[in-house]
Amino acid sequence: MKKIVFFLLYSLLFIAALLFFTPKENLYYFAEEQLKPLGVVIGYEDAIDHGFTLEISHAKLYVQKIKSANIGTIDIAIFGVYNAVDIHNIVLDKTFEQFFPPLIERMEIHQHLFTPLEINALAVGDFGEARATVNLADRNGTVVLTPSKLMNKRYRNTLRQLKKTKEGTYRYVFKF
Amino acid sequence: MSLNFNPSLMRFIRNLLIIILVAKAISLVMLWYFQVEGVNHHPNPSKTPKYQKYNANNFIKPTQKPDIRQATEPTSQEAQELASYGPNISNMVLKGLFRRKDGGMVIIALKSRPNESDVIGIDDVFQGYTLKKVLKNGALFMKNSQTYSLYFSEDKQEERYVSRPSAQNQPEEDEGGIKQVSKNDILSYAKNPKQIWKDIGIVEVKKKGKILGFKVTRIKANTPFARLGLRKNDLIIKANNKTLTSYKDAINIYKGIDKLEALELVVIRNNKETEINYEIY
Numbered sequence: 001m002k003k004i005v006f007f008l009l010y011s012l013l014f015i016a017a018l019l020f021f022t023p024k025e026n027l028y029y030f031a032e033e034q035l036k037p038l039g040v041v042i043g044y045e046d047a048i049d050h051g052f053t054l055e056i057s058h059a060k061l062y063v064q065k066i067k068s069a070n071i072g073t074i075d076i077a078i079f080g081v082y083n084a085v086d087i088h089n090i091v092l093d094k095t096f097e098q099f100f101p102p103l104i105e106r107m108e109i110h111q112h113l114f115t116p117l118e119i120n121a122l123a124v125g126d127f128g129e130a131r132a133t134v135n136l137a138d139r140n141g142t143v144v145l146t147p148s149k150l151m152n153k154r155y156r157n158t159l160r161q162l163k164k165t166k167e168g169t170y171r172y173v174f175k176f
Numbered sequence: 177m178s179l180n181f182n183p184s185l186m187r188f189i190r191n192l193l194i195i196i197l198v199a200k201a202i203s204l205v206m207l208w209y210f211q212v213e214g215v216n217h218h219p220n221p222s223k224t225p226k227y228q229k230y231n232a233n234n235f236i237k238p239t240q241k242p243d244i245r246q247a248t249e250p251t252s253q254e255a256q257e258l259a260s261y262g263p264n265i266s267n268m269v270l271k272g273l274f275r276r277k278d279g280g281m282v283i284i285a286l287k288s289r290p291n292e293s294d295v296i297g298i299d300d301v302f303q304g305y306t307l308k309k310v311l312k313n314g315a316l317f318m319k320n321s322q323t324y325s326l327y328f329s330e331d332k333q334e335e336r337y338v339s340r341p342s343a344q345n346q347p348e349e350d351e352g353g354i355k356q357v358s359k360n361d362i363l364s365y366a367k368n369p370k371q372i373w374k375d376i377g378i379v380e381v382k383k384k385g386k387i388l389g390f391k392v393t394r395i396k397a398n399t400p401f402a403r404l405g406l407r408k409n410d411l412i413i414k415a416n417n418k419t420l421t422s423y424k425d426a427i428n429i430y431k432g433i434d435k436l437e438a439l440e441l442v443v444i445r446n447n448k449e450t451e452i453n454y455e456i457y
Contacts, residue, residue, distance in 0.1 A: 013192060017199035044216060095430075
């Protein structure tokens with residue numbers, strides 16, 4: 001019994017040490033390299049390693065070379081059993097403000113060990129609230145949007161692209 | 177003097193140090209393997225001079241700009257005639273209209289929010305009212321099988337003539353084969369891009385992962401796009417001498433459209449390259 005306890009304790013300490021020493025900044029840049037062929041570039045950001053988490057601030061997001069958004073902060077926490085990316089203050093570029101309210105206050109993306117093939121996301125902003133689930137096994141995803149008054153009033157054309165449910169929310173299903 | 181240490185504690189510290197060393201060694205291997213620098217966006221400054229279209233005809237004869245104020249003023253008789261179709265919609269204001277024999281569209285807003293105007297075509301619904309017909313000085317709507325009319329109010333005369341497109345519904349074409357497009361049409365789309373996607377459907381056409389151009393998949397009849405001479409299945413490959421090879425190129429044209437004085441589109445139609453020229457007045 002004592003040996004098992006020590007084994008678990010040492011394992012935990014090893015994982016904690018590994019997480020602490022992992023070059024998170026380099027891993028982040030490596031992930032950025034993987035996004036580049038998809039046309040997604042996160043540029044001009046400051047990356048700060050906080051030991052167990054990585055903070056990215058003042059980033060500009062480009063999609064297909066088009067400036068798409070300014071991002072306030074991104075907190076990345078990869079613990080293996082629980083992984084989370086919290087993004088705050090996403091301001092969409094003016095080009096898109098006719099289609100979508102520009103401010104997304106926060107976006108939380110979570111994945112944990114119990115459902116490793118499922119990623120959940122929650123976004124809150126001027127558009128209202130959106131919850132998304134992505135199933136990596138089935139390669140599909142669902143977004144359920146609860147629109148704000150502003151979204152209902154000024155962005156009806158965008159909402160028309162989504163399927164309205166009986167509850168008054170809007171649903172978008174996609175495959176990848 | 178002899179020092180006595182707890183052997184269990186010593187063992188624990190030793191193991192802890194080994195763990196830390198192994199973790200650090202692994203992280204150094206990772207650091208060596210993931211030796212990459214951050215990716216940044218490097219915009220290529222355009223060296224292409226501002227697009228300008230020169231037409232020899234313009235040197236000889238100045239462009240005849242149609243006077244949009246030449247539209248006939250509504251008479252009280254016409255207003256009465258409109259009202260005879262059904263009750264007037266009191267909570268809305270008609271800001272402009274654009275009429276063809278077989279359709280048209282109106283610019284409309286709620287009186288409570290006059291600055292938030294919407295452009296609607298035939299059979300589009302606004303506040304529960306379905307636009308059925310665009311008349312000379314107003315429009316007819318249907319709601320719950322009842323016909324309603326909406327016409328320009330007296331105090332909105334000025335606004336009407338500003339926002340109303342040219343009295344000629346077709347873009348004018350001068351002797352040089354250049355179509356003339358009202359800046360108001362362009363500006364109404366620039367201010368309300370949602371309307372673009374209502375009126376026209378465009379998808380990118382790719383070959384081996386590279387964008388060849390943007391194909392017109394759908395074009396709504398009686399809209400400014402239809403009158404621009406674009407047709408379904410046209411593949412737009414160039415705009416103002418700039419080859420459209422990315423969404424960025426298309427967005428750049430869109431961003432600067434309100435400043436353009438001329439627009440040249442090159443489209444592939446029936447396997448033939450066709451140039452369409454517009455002068456924006």
